[in-house]
Amino acid sequence: MRILVVEDEPAMAEALTWGLEEEGYVVDVAATGEDGLWKAQETGHDVIILDVMLPGLNGYQVCERLRDGGLWTPILMLTALDEDLDQAEGLDMGADDYLTKPFSYPVLLARLRALTRRGLRARPAELRVAGLVLDPGGRTVCRDGAALDLSGREVAVLEHLLRNKGRVVPKVELLEHCWDAAYAGGPAVVEVLVHRLRRKIEPAEGPAVIRTVRGEGYVIRDEP
Numbered sequence: 683m684r685i686l687v688v689e690d691e692p693a694m695a696e697a698l699t700w701g702l703e704e705e706g707y708v709v710d711v712a713a714t715g716e717d718g719l720w721k722a723q724e725t726g727h728d729v730i731i732l733d734v735m736l737p738g739l740n741g742y743q744v745c746e747r748l749r750d751g752g753l754w755t756p757i758l759m760l761t762a763l764d765e766d767l768d769q770a771e772g773l774d775m776g777a778d779d780y781l782t783k784p785f786s787y788p789v790l791l792a793r794l795r796a797l798t799r800r801g802l803r804a805r806p807a808e809l810r811v812a813g814l815v816l817d818p819g820g821r822t823v824c825r826d827g828a829a830l831d832l833s834g835r836e837v838a839v840l841e842h843l844l845r846n847k848g849r850v851v852p853k854v855e856l857l858e859h860c861w862d863a864a865y866a867g868g869p870a871v872v873e874v875l876v877h878r879l880r881r882k883i884e885p886a887e888g889p890a891v892i893r894t895v896r897g898e899g900y901v902i903r904d905e906p
Contacts, residue, residue, distance in 0.1 A: 683798065683818070683838055684708045684859055686727040688718030688744065689760070690736050694783075698731065701787060706821060706834020708860060715739025722748055726859070727755050729797050732777070734761035749776035756797040760785070795820065809844040811902055812891050814883055816841055825883060835860060836879045839872075843892060843902045852899040876900060 685702055689695040690713050699709045710725060712718035715736040722730055722744075730748075734741035745757055759777045779793050798818045809816040813826045821837050823830045832840070838860040843851055853869035861871070876892060884891050893901050 683728045683821075683841060684710065684726065685794070686710045686712065686718065686722055686725070686730045686755075688712045688715070688722075688730065688736065688741070689733045690714065691733075694733075705791065706837060708838065713737075715741070715744045719744050719747055722753060722755065723751065729794055730755050730757045731794075732757050732759050734759055745776050758790075758793055758797060809841065811844060811847065811904065812889075813885075814840075814891065816844055823883070825885075830882055832879070832882060835875060836882070839875060839879060840883065843900060847902050847904065850895045850898045850901045855899070 683706075685707050687695055687698050687702075687709055689698065689711070692713075695711050695713065699711055702709050710721055710727070712721050715738045718730075718732065718736070719739060732741045732744060736744070739747075741759055741761070745759070748755070748757070756779075757777045758779045758781060760781050760783060762783045778797055781790060781793060809818065815824045816822070816837070818841060821834070823832050823837060823840065839856055842856060842859050853872040856872050857869055861867075876894075880890070880892055891902060893903070895901055
């Protein structure tokens with residue numbers, strides 16, 4: 683899952699990035715409203731964490747422009763302001779949730795999980811195929827009711843394939859969506875991870891869940 687953090691305070695941006703990456707999220711960071719607006723429009727994100735007090739365009743303006751442009755990625759707004767009118771303005775501009783600084787990090791994670799479940803785009807609460815159940819909010823995977831021990835990166839790759847069920851997903855797309863933007867390696871790392879993921883999620887006997895399309899990428903179909 684990819685998150686965009688738009689925050690101009692370096693310490694706060696660094697803390698959010700570190701904490702979210704520890705939870706298995708891929709994080710992009712922008713320090714100004716203009717940069718945040720551009721990154722949100724150019725790169726697909728699952729959630730945007732948007733500070734209100736930003737240099738240049740403020741968070742309200744960024745949110746309004748994204749919504750006016752038809753981009754409905756869930757937005758969680760952060761601010762040191764705690765007046766009811768400030769919260770109302772953010773929500774009126776199209777934000778989905780609001781968190782006042784200072785905030786509890788577990789509360790932030792809970793809000794993010796809630797947003798991924800109820801996002802403005804149609805999203806199933808659970809992603810399913812062939813006895814596998816992935817809970818995007820809890821970031822857990824079960825097979826036939828038994829929990830599987832997957833790394834955060836493995837969950838991210840499986841989630842992206844499930845959200846694109848029926849479509850061949852190129853290795854480069856998986857690399858861009860599930861690895862940090864600073865990662866300098868090539869698509870070979872995707873092959874290694876998918877091989878490891880298959881061993882964990884696919885039964886010893888039976889059809890493959892993740893299929894390789896030679897020269898193109900990977901696909902999950904409704905009937906593996």
